[in-house]
Amino acid sequence: MRERSWAALPAVVLAVVAATQIVMTEVQMLSPWKGGGFGMFSTLDERPFRYVRMFVRAPERSEELAVPPSLEDLAASAEILPSDRQLERLARAVVAREHRRGQPADQVRIDVWRVEFAPGSLAPRDHLLRRYEFRAAP
Amino acid sequence: MGPWFVRAPLLLLSMLGLISGAWLRAPAVWLSLAVLVAVRVFVEWPLPDNHIYLLAYWCLGVAMALRFADPASQLARTSRLLLGLVFAFAVLWKAALSPDYRDGRFFAVTLLTDDRFSDVVQLIGGLTDAQLRENREYLTPLPEGAELLAPPVLHAPPRFRLLVLVATWGTLAIEALAAGLWLAPLTRRLLVARHAVILLFCLTTYAFAPVAGFGWLVIVLALVTCLPDDRLLRALYIATYAMVLLYSEVPWASLALSGLG
Numbered sequence: 393m394r395e396r397s398w399a400a401l402p403a404v405v406l407a408v409v410a411a412t413q414i415v416m417t418e419v420q421m422l423s424p425w426k427g428g429g430f431g432m433f434s435t436l437d438e439r440p441f442r443y444v445r446m447f448v449r450a451p452e453r454s455e456e457l458a459v460p461p462s463l464e465d466l467a468a469s470a471e472i473l474p475s476d477r478q479l480e481r482l483a484r485a486v487v488a489r490e491h492r493r494g495q496p497a498d499q500v501r502i503d504v505w506r507v508e509f510a511p512g513s514l515a516p517r518d519h520l521l522r523r524y525e526f527r528a529a530p
Numbered sequence: 531m532g533p534w535f536v537r538a539p540l541l542l543l544s545m546l547g548l549i550s551g552a553w554l555r556a557p558a559v560w561l562s563l564a565v566l567v568a569v570r571v572f573v574e575w576p577l578p579d580n581h582i583y584l585l586a587y588w589c590l591g592v593a594m595a596l597r598f599a600d601p602a603s604q605l606a607r608t609s610r611l612l613l614g615l616v617f618a619f620a621v622l623w624k625a626a627l628s629p630d631y632r633d634g635r636f637f638a639v640t641l642l643t644d645d646r647f648s649d650v651v652q653l654i655g656g657l658t659d660a661q662l663r664e665n666r667e668y669l670t671p672l673p674e675g676a677e678l679l680a681p682p683v684l685h686a687p688p689r690f691r692l693l694v695l696v697a698t699w700g701t702l703a704i705e706a707l708a709a710g711l712w713l714a715p716l717t718r719r720l721l722v723a724r725h726a727v728i729l730l731f732c733l734t735t736y737a738f739a740p741v742a743g744f745g746w747l748v749i750v751l752a753l754v755t756c757l758p759d760d761r762l763l764r765a766l767y768i769a770t771y772a773m774v775l776l777y778s779e780v781p782w783a784s785l786a787l788s789g790l791g
Contacts (some may be wrong), residue, residue, distance in 0.1 A: 393737035395598055395604060396607065398594050398597075398598070398604070399591070399594070399595070399605075399607035399608045399611070400607070400608070400610075400611055401590070401591075401594060402587040402590045402591040402594075402608055402612060403608065403612055403614075403615055405585050405587055406584070406612060406615050406616070407615055409583060410615070410619045414622075414627070417627075422576060422630065423576075424623055424627065425580075426576045426577070426579070426580075428571075428580055428583035429580070429619055430580050430616055430619040430620045430621065430623065431619070431620075431623035431627070431628070431704070432579070432580055432620075432621075432667075432741075433624075433640075433739065434620070434624045434627070434631045434636065435622035435623070435628040435630050435631060435636055436627040436630050436635060436636055436639055436640070437628075437630075438747070441639075449720050454759075465577065468574075468577060469539075469576060469577060469631070472576045472577065473576040474624055475710045477692070478576075489595070495704070501537075507671055509630070509635050509639050509682070510667070511630075511633050511635060512633075514635065514638060514639060514668075514669060514684060516668075516669050516670065516671040517671060518674070
């Protein structure tokens, strides 16, 4: 391979990753800010305007949980990329944490929301991006 | 810098590169750095910022350039393409893929809601602290069906609107110019324009944008494309590197605001 081609290899990798990122924003709702596509500072489709709400259910229990510090990274990952894989990781971690605390948790529901702002008035409105239900193994 | 199994070897290899010229010029060291940074991206996916990806590509580029007889020109080619593509994709997102950028919503909402911009918004945008607080209330969505008896209003004085307009179109213009100049084959005379746009971008953007790491990487990539006799240009890049450092460490907007108040 000629020297010039070797020099272009990192740029080719960049272009492939960035093109993949664009596809992932469409297909998997990846936030344009992340994923190597250089979409940062281009859109409001990013944290904190994406956020999760987590609900735990068990016999005689149904409540919303605030995101604890120990789950912040997993919650952030789910907000940035609300795929089944990321949401399942978060849901499993919620169940494990509740069990460690001696609390029952049979089901977890995670809602990923996005705040959208109207053109002109900037009036905010919540929009549900994704709802995920997880049932813990008995 | 990622988890311990990335951070520790990354720091160790960087230390060896700084104390020994032979290590610094060893392709294996740079390839290892590229792999370690890539591992970080993989392990922490999707959290890493875009400049972490760029750092991995850059380390890979250095590793490959060091295999050839003239690594400097090889690395300059790699850097030119990387910089051109970074700006091209940034422009693609802003100009074509993000409707909320083109109509000014992105900067309007970001400037009003991100704490890191509150001093700049007051200093340049002409908003008072109370107006900024009320704007943040306005931009917080209410639970579905809820209505306030006295809803907050949005304060957007002409100076703030001008700030949004300049930030939106100024950023897009300078990034589009950078993409064009760094991707197009140029004559030696136009090379000056190529460097001028990077210096201008760094000196203006990083005065406001709280992402010094990206700025430093952009400066390094541009610096290695300088020819050996471009002493003034090299000095300007080093001064700009220092300026970005000062921007990130000195709360200049807050100091100016207190001085005025």
